Structures are given as structure tokens and as C-alpha cells.
Amino acid sequence: MAEDKVVQDETDESAAPEKHRHLEVEITNEDDGDVYKFSVKHDERLDSVIARLYADKLHREPVDDDRLRCEAGGEDVFTFASMTFKAYLDAGHCAALKWLFSGPTGGA
Amino acid sequence: MTGPARTDPEVAAITFRRDLDKFWDRGAAAERGWQRRTHDQLTELITLQGNDGTQVLPYYLRVRADWYPDFPPQITLLEPDWVTEPPERSTWLPTIQNPPFQFGLHHVYDYRNPDTQELIDKRQLICFSHSFDYYVSSHTPQSAERWEHPRHTVAATLNRLHQVLQPPCYTGPQSPREPQAEQA
Numbered sequence: 001m002a003e004d005k006v007v008q009d010e011t012d013e014s015a016a017p018e019k020h021r022h023l024e025v026e027i028t029n030e031d032d033g034d035v036y037k038f039s040v041k042h043d044e045r046l047d048s049v050i051a052r053l054y055a056d057k058l059h060r061e062p063v064d065d066d067r068l069r070c071e072a073g074g075e076d077v078f079t080f081a082s083m084t085f086k087a088y089l090d091a092g093h094c095a096a097l098k099w100l101f102s103g104p105t106g107g108a
Numbered sequence: 109m110t111g112p113a114r115t116d117p118e119v120a121a122i123t124f125r126r127d128l129d130k131f132w133d134r135g136a137a138a139e140r141g142w143q144r145r146t147h148d149q150l151t152e153l154i155t156l157q158g159n160d161g162t163q164v165l166p167y168y169l170r171v172r173a174d175w176y177p178d179f180p181p182q183i184t185l186l187e188p189d190w191v192t193e194p195p196e197r198s199t200w201l202p203t204i205q206n207p208p209f210q211f212g213l214h215h216v217y218d219y220r221n222p223d224t225q226e227l228i229d230k231r232q233l234i235c236f237s238h239s240f241d242y243y244v245s246s247h248t249p250q251s252a253e254r255w256e257h258p259r260h261t262v263a264a265t266l267n268r269l270h271q272v273l274q275p276p277c278y279t280g281p282q283s284p285r286e287p288q289a290e291q292a
């Protein structure tokens with residue numbers, strides 16, 4: 001029983017300090033419909049996830065007209081790139097952490 | 109009409125169906141209240157929803173894949189008979205203001221031969237770089253905007269349309285819609 005308890009404690013994230021707990025960010029790529037999920041920590045900055053999005057999923061460099069916005073309400077995410085997730089959520093931004101990515105679009 | 113050669117129909121149909129099914133299976137279309145009906149292997153009829161924050165109204169979109177995936181789908185907003193292109197200020201056309209990306213809706217547009225400027229067609233133009241007609245109407249995208257499959261799929265086309273049919277871009281139909289009109 002004691003062993004069971006130890007294992008349970010190690011996997012119980014509620015027992016960990018908040019800054020070490022993981023959050024999940026879900027990003028839908030509107031250009032092809034793919035959905036990416038990233039595990040992040042409270043004290044991690046948004047721009048670290050944005051960098052992983054480009055490097056690991058999009059396989060390209062950012063360009064000016066890329067858009068990344070909150071699925072609920074459409075608020076721009078890039079604006080807050082230098083914030084930690086804790087600060088971002090504490091300030092009331094995008095509580096569900098579901099974002100939408102789209103690349104540049106031409107038209108007239 | 110001059111322009112790009114059509115894709116082999118079998119290739120176009122397989123690729124289009126695969127991409128559209130993938131988009132649909134993600135669930136976003138159902139959440140948006142969209143419906144789809146296959147007209148033929150290269151044509152899908154999709155009922156979109158425009159939401160101005162006070163009411164939700166259907167719009168009828170024909171999606172053709174004749175040039176897919178080399179070019180985006182050809183898209184046209186229609187009246188409920190799924191045939192007629194709506195005239196200017198029709199209730200079957202949405203009013204779209206200040207879209208967050210480059211976008212235009214022309215109820216009729218002069219399509220010209222790019223070499224001779226001869227008029228070759230007059231019909232609707234939904235003008236953005238994830239719409240086939242953009243590429244045959246004297247528009248030239250920046251390199252990052254240019255359609256490139258599989259980086260872009262029909263999901264890009266439909267997601268852009270969804271965004272401009274939501275607040276604050278969408279402000280309602282171009283003329284009031286009579287309640288019985290949707291049963292026409």
C-alpha cells in the first residue's frame with residue numbers, strides 16, 4: 001500500500017508547486033485543419049510555445065501576416081508572447097488555451 | 109474559359125474528398141451548424157451560417173474541386189436553389205466589413221483574358237488567395253500568400269469564410285431576409 005501511495009503522489013500534479021504544473025495548449029492550424037497539443041508549465045513564456053509551433057509543426061519561419069488568436073473571442077496571441085502562462089491566464093486571457101493559427105491571405 | 113488546366117478528375121476527387129472529410133471529422137463544421145451534401149465527386153454543396161451577434165442565417169456555398177489540389181477550390185455563394193448566383197444587394201449575399209485579412213466579395217466580376225484583356229466571363233468573385241477565382245481574375249499573391257497544397261487545403265478556404273461570417277466582420281445579409289425565403 002505504501003508503494004502505491006508513493007506512486008500516486010508522484011503523478012498527482014495538484015501536489016506540485018503551481019509553477020511546475022503542466023497546462024495544455026491546443027492550436028488548430030486553420031490552413032490545413034491539423035490540431036497540435038503542447039504541454040507547458042505555468043512559468044513558461046508564450047513565445048516558447050510559439051517557437052515550438054514554427055519549428056516542430058509548421059517547419060518554417062514566421063512571416064508578418066501570420067495570425068495566432070484565441071478561439072474564444074479572437075484576441076491576438078502574439079501580443080502577449082513575452083508573458084508567462086501564469087501571467088497570461090491571471091490577466092484573464094483565453095482561459096481554455098485554445099488558439100487558432102493561420103498564415104497570410106491575399107485578396108481584394 | 110482560358111486559365112489553368114484542370115486536374116485529373118480522379119486525382120482531384122480523391123484529394124478533395126480526403127481533405128474535406130478530414131476537416132469535417134474534426135468537428136468544427138458541426139459546431140458551426142454547417143451541413144454538406146455531395147452533388148458529384150468534384151462538387152460539394154455546403155450550408156454555412158452567418159452570425160451577426162443577433163441572428164444566425166444560412167448561406168449556400170458551392171465548392172468545386174476541378175483544379176484541386178494545384179489550386180484552391182472554386183467557391184460560389186448561391187441562392188437556395190443551389191444554381192442561381194445572387195444579384196447585388198441580395199439577401200443571399202452577406203455584408204462583410206473590415207475583414208482581418210485581404211478579402212473581397214464581388215457579386216459580379218469581369219474575368220478577362222490576361223493576354224488580350226478580352227472579356228471571357230462575368231460572374232461572382234469571392235476574392236482571397238484560398239479561392240480559385242482569385243487566380244484567374246488578374247490577382248497576384250505575395251509568395252507567402254500563394255496557395256500551396258498540402259500546406260493549404262480546403263480547410264483554409266472554409267475557415268476564412270467562417271471568420272468573415274462572424275462578428276465583427278459580418279453585419280447581416282445585404283438585404284433583409286423574409287422568413288419564408290429559406291424554404292424557397
